[in-house]
Amino acid sequence: MTSTTPAPAFDPRVLRAPHPVPGAPNNWRRFLSFNTDAKVIGLQYMITALFFLLVGGLLSMIMRGELITPAADLVDPSVYNGLYTMHGTVMLFLFLFPILNGFNNLLIPPMIGAPDMAFPRLNAAAFWMVPVFGVILMASFLVPGGPSGSGWWAYPPQSIQNPLGHFINGQFLWILAVALSGISSIMGAVNFITTVIRLRAPGMGWFRMPIFCWTAVAAQTIQLIGLPVLTAGAVLLLFDLSFGTSFYRPEGGGDPMLYQHFFWFYSHPAVYVMALPVFGIFSELFPVYARKPLFGYHVVAIASFGITFLSLIVWVHHMFYSGTPQWMRNLFMVTTMLIAVPTGIKVFAWIATLWRGKLRLTTAMLFCLGGVFNFIFAGITGIMLATVPVDIHVGNTYFVVGHFHTVIFSTITYGVFAGIYHWFPKFTGRMMYEGLGKLHFVLTFIGSQLTFLPMHAAGLLGMPRRVASYDPEFAFANVLASLGAFLLGVATIPFLLNLVSSWVRGEKAPPNPWHAIGLEWLLPSPPPAENFEHDVPTVVSGPYGYGLERPLVLDQARYVARAAQGG
Template structure:
C-alpha cells in the first residue's frame, strides 16, 4: 500500500504529524485574506465582480433615465459620457470576464480535473488581488471627471478630453489585463498537466475545454491591448506622438491594436459561458451531451478564427475593399463553430427528461437570446450592412443580446447550478424563477427595440436625440428599470440561502462530473483521497452509471 502524501498546497505549519488537525473548511473571514485556495479565490472573484456589476448597472439605469426624454434633463451630458465609458468598462473588464473566467474557472477547473489546486496557487491569488485596486482606480477616475471617450478610448478624442480621468482608466485596464494573463497561464498548465492520472483528454469536461481555449486566446490578445494603452498613456502624459495625427501619429494603428484584443474579448466573455451551458444542459436534460468532440474542438476553432475577425469593427475606418472582403468572410466563418455548439445543445435537449430548474431556465433563455444576438452579429459582420448601421443603436442591441442575454444569463445559470457545491446550501427555486422571469422580460424590453432605433438611424453614445425616437427609448428605459429590479430577488435569495438555505447533499443534481464527488462545500484539499475516473462526464443513462468516479479507498493518488 502506497503511503499517503501531503496535498500540494498544504497550509503553512501543516506537517505529517499534524495532518489530523487540518481544518475541513475555511472560516468566513478567510475570504477577505490573501488565500491561495482556488475555491476561495473563485468565490472572491464572483463576489467582487457582482459588486462591480451593481456599480455598472446603476450607471446604465442613470443613462437610460436620461434617455427617457430627448433633452438633457436628468444628468449632465459630460457625466453621461463618463457613465457611458465606465459602464461598459465595469461590465466587460470587472464583471463578465472576472466572474466567468476568474470565478467559475478558479472554483471549478481543479475540481473537474481532479487536482488539489491550481498549478501556481500564489500567482492565482495575485491575479485576483489585482482586480479590487483596478476597480477602485476606475471609480476614483469619476471624481476627476472620468474618461469621456467611450470604452474604446479612440484617439484623438481620448487625447483631448480629460487627462487625469483617461490616465486612471488606462491604468485600471492594464491591471485587469495583467490579472487576465496571469490567470490564463495558470489555467493552461492546470488543465494540460494536473489532471488526475486516470482522466484522459477525451474525458475532460467541456467547461475545461472552454477555459483552455479562452486562456490561449487571452495570452495571444491581451498583451496587444496593453501595448496600445501604454502608448496612448505616453501620448497623453509624456509628449509622445504615437497616435497624434497632427504630429505624425496614426489613429488607425490604435484601432487595430484595440480591436485585436477587444473582439477576441467577446469570446473571452462567451466561451466560458458556452462551457457552463455544456455542463448544465446534460445534467438537467438527463442525456449525454450531443457531439462531445465537436463541441470541444469548436471551442479551439473559435479561439483560432477569433484572432482574424477584428477589422469588422473598422469597416467605416477607411479600410480598403480587399480587407473588408477578407474580414467579412472570416467573421462569417467564426459563426460556424458557434453554430456547432448551439445545434449540439438543442440536440441534447431534444427528447430529454428536462427538469425546469432555475439553472436550466437561464440556460434555455440564454440559448434563445444568443441566437438573436448571433443573427444580428452575422448582419453586422457583412460590410455593406455594417456601413449603414455601424454607429447606431442596432450595434448596441446586438452587443447586449450577446453579452447580457448570453454572458450574464450564463453567469446566473452557473450560480444557481453550482451554488450548492460552493456553499453547501440550496438556493430557493421559487425566487429563482421570479428572478428569471423578470430578467427575461426586462432583457427583451430593453434591448429588442434598440435594433429598430438603429435601423431608423438613432446614433449611439448620445445623451440628446431627435424627438421621433422618444417612444422606443421610453420602452428601453422601462425595460432597464425592470432589469434593475430583477437583481433584488437574486441578491436576497443568494444571501439568505447562503446563511439559512436548505442543506445540500454532495450531489443534489445527480451530476456525473468530478466536482460532484466531493463534499458540499468541498474540503480544503478537495478530496481526502483523489478520485479515479471510470467513464465520461456525460454518460447519463449509459451502462447503468450513476456516477463518473469511484473513490480509491486503500491509497491516495497524488
C-alpha cells in the same frame, strides 16, 4: 460503477469525519485575506464582481433615466458620456471578467481532480489586483479630465488630449486601470492553462475532460495571444497622453489607426473570452437537466478552439467605416461570417441534447434555455453586422448596442446566473430557493426583451448611439427600453435576497443535489480545502454518461459511496 483496479477497503468513517472548510479559518475573514485556496479566491472574484454588477447597473439606470425623454434633461451631456464609458468598462473589466475567473477557480481543479491551481500565490495576486484597478477605474470618473469624450474604447486623438495640463488626470487613471486589468488577466490565463495541462487526474485525457475545461482553455488562449496586444497599446496611449510621445499623434509621425488595430485585435475576441466559458456552462448543465449525454461531445470540444482561431482574424469588421480598403473589408467579412460555423455546431449540439430529454425546469435550466434562445437571435444579427453594407449603415446606431447587449447580458450574463444557481450548493453547502430563483428569471427575461429588442428597431431607423438627446421619433422605443432596464434593476432584488438568505440560513446541501455526473459532485458540499485530499480518483470513461451503463468509473470506493449518498 465498476473499477479496472482493485479498490481499497472502504472506511465509512471517512464520510462522517469533519473536513476543513475551504480557506480555513472557518469565518468570513478568510475572504479579506491573501488566501491561496482556489475555492476562496473563486468566491472572492464572484463577490467582488457582483458588487460591481450593482455599480454598473446603477450607472445604466441613470443613463436610461436620461434617455426616457428626447431632451437632455437629467444629466449634463458630458456627464452622460462619462457614464456611458464607465458603464461599459465596469461591466466588462469589473463584472464579467472577474466573475468568469471565479468560475474558473471554483470548477477547474475539482473537475479535473486537482487539489488546487498550479500557481496558488500567482492566483491570489491576480485577484487582489482587481479591487486595486477597480478603485483606480472608479476614481477616473471623479478626477478632472476623465474619459468622457473618448468612449470605452479610448480612441485617439480624443483620449490623448490633456487640456488641463495635469500629469495625472481622469484619462490617465482610466488607461492605467485597463492596463492593470490586462496584467491581472494574463496572470490568471497562465495559471488556468497550466493547471489543465499539468494537473489532470490519472486517466483524464483531453477527451475525458468536461467541456467547461475545454472552453476555459480556449478562452484563456485568446487571453494569452490577444491581451498583451491591448495592454501594450494602452501603455503606448499612456505615454502619448502624459510623456509627450507620438505613437498615435499624426503631427509627430504617429498613426491613430494603429491604436484601433491594437484595441480591436483583442477587444472583439474578448467577447469570446466571455462567451466560451458560458458555452461550457450550457454544455455542462443541459445533460444534467435533460438526463442525456451531451450530443457530439468530441465535435463540441474541438469547436471551442475553432472559435479561438477564428476570433483572432475578425477584428477589422469594427473598422469597416474607418477608411479600410475594400479588399480588407471583403476578407474580414468572410472570416467574421465563418465564426458562425463552430458556434452553430454548439447550438445544434445543445438542441440535440435537449431533444426528447427528460427536462427538469429548475432555475438554472431556465436561464440556460433563455440564454440559448437569446444567443440564436444575437447570432442572426451578428451575421447581419458582418456584411459590409449593413455594418456601414448601422455601425454607429443603437442596432449595434442592442446586438452587443443581447450577447453580453442576454446570453453571457444569463449563463453566469445559471452557473451560480447550479453550483451554489456545491461551494457554499446551502441550497438556493427555487421560488425566488424562478421569479428572478421571469423578471430578467421580460426585462431584457423589453430593453434590447426596441434598440434594434431604433437603430435600423437611424438612432445614433452615444447621445444624451435624440429625435422625438425614437421616443417610444426609448421609453420601452428604459422601462425594461428598470425592470432588470428590480429583478436583482430577488436574486440578491436569494443569494444572501440562502448562504446564511438555506437548507443544507447534499453532495449531489442535482444527481449530476462529474468529479466535483463526488466531493462533499462544500469541498475540503485540498479537494481530493485522501486519494485522487482515476478516470476511465467520459464525462457525460447519463443513461449509460458506465457513466463515470473511478477506482476509489469512498468516492463511489459519496456519489451514491448524494443520489
